Amino acid sequence: MSRYVGRRIALFVPTMLVVSLLTFGLLRAIPGDAVLAQLEDSPRLSRQEIEELRAELGLNDPLWAQYARWVGGILIGDFGRSFGGGLEITSEFKRRLPYTAELAVLALVISIVIGVPFGAASAFVRGSPLDYLLRLFAVFWLAVPNFWIATMALILPVVWFGWSPNIVATKLTEAPAQHLVDMLIPGAIMGISSSAVSLRMTRSQVLEVLRQDYIRTAYAKGLGSLTVLRRHALRNALIPVVTIWGTQASGLLSGSVLMETIFGIPGLGQWTVESIRLRDYPVTQALVLFFAFATMAVNLLVDLSYSWLDPRIRVG
């Protein structure tokens, strides 16, 4: 067990190194450096002033020195400053993170609460109308784009009830109840659409497990259907399902980019879009790195819990 955990954690470091190099490299590969991009709108600056600005931002240093300075800063929690207004990225980050985290947690909870029980039910009543209905639900939500549902969620209530969700999210501290409503709609959209993946996965895993001999044994010794499902089938079926929650994490982050833009939630996703529009590279770079790190961390946790849930992996 400890060897597996050690190996898994050891792999995290080189992958993170590749991630940081790619992030840094990709944004440097963009033609025209950050200063030129910034100054496109204000061409009055003289050549000398541009050079000074570039020196100030350290863009004349060799690439390895820039990279070392960037990584060094991150290790002590300093992501540098944004171009637009010289905002301190770390403090702005801390201000925005809770919104995105709240959205992601809401979505994940909704996704699990819908996906797992309905997936198991669908497998258990295989071939019945309920099974078809649930599969149809999953197939539909896999195909429908989040941003369209979000747009519809803004339009249809107005048409039908003359009520509309807020286009700018209220703060938790100002109006907690309203805040929850504002977050719940985008959270539910993300959650329901990712529940489709959980549902399909749970269904196929439960079907697989129900074929096993020990299920027949459980029935043979006189256990009721629900007990078999809950105690024997679901426990074993859920292990692979946990893995896809890891892959869902990156989907939720992409989803947050869209949902935060549509519902005016001042989180990291909205900031990402803004920073890319304004070509605020230090911000984009920090956010991309964070998203990649978060995804990898979630996947690491999932892998570790996987080995904890399934003893065969520990031994093998």
Next chain:
Amino acid sequence: MLSRAAHQMRVGWSVGLTGRHAVLRRGGLGLVGGVLLTVMILMAAVAPLITVAPNFQTAQILASPGGDHWLGTDHLGRDMFSRMVWGSRTTFLVAGLAVTLGVSVGTIAGLLSGYYRGGTDAVVQRVVDALIAFPGLVLAMAAIAAFSANKLTISLTVGFVLSPGVARIVRGATLATMSHDFIEAAVALGASNRRIMFQHVLPNVTAPIIVASTVLIGVGVLIESSLSFLGFGLPPPDPTWGQMLSGPGRVYMLSQPWLAVLPGIAITLTVLCANLFGDSLRDVLDPRLR
């Protein structure tokens, strides 16, 4: 060598489509999805013959569906049906190119990784891990903002985003194939690495590649439309579904909701068809994954 791979793909497709248990014979939703998808692609291909130019402005502004314009017109009096079909040209072109690129790169990376194992595998897998960890949509937005947004750059970026997933699938299938006796036999007969990889391993991993390609068409369509929804797709006046939804769709969403409803239905239908068809193909070609 690669033409052989292409041949294998063709054989795989035809087995999936017309073989003994294939999609065409089984019928059902997979067949419906495949047929609808084909019809949509054909319509996109012959768009100039069946529609007016997408930017032709008629005198009727914001006309409701029905009448002269059966899907209505937008705020500039442009026929919505024509814009939808022309938008699908962009969508299918980008998704098609992106999937081709992502599948080719991913297949080669996965083959090399699974075949050589050891150091090659370790390096390729770290890069794949890193790329999978990246938020694909964000990466694509940044790349498109930096280079100009045209069909080629968008396809390249989306393809790049799709490739690590393919690499993972192909690596897994390659590892499984490598344990078979016929690989050992090929080695014993003195076949070169390249020959074993492309003549013996590749034909055995085409099934998951075909299934993945089909499902990835849907993913490509979703990424392309998300990008254009956020303003990182083809710039106006070229129509794309995502941009029609976010632009006029959102401006006139209360008075003319169909402007937002129609592109959404088009995206959903396309992805739905690709998924249904892909699921059916998987049942035929790769029953283990069912």
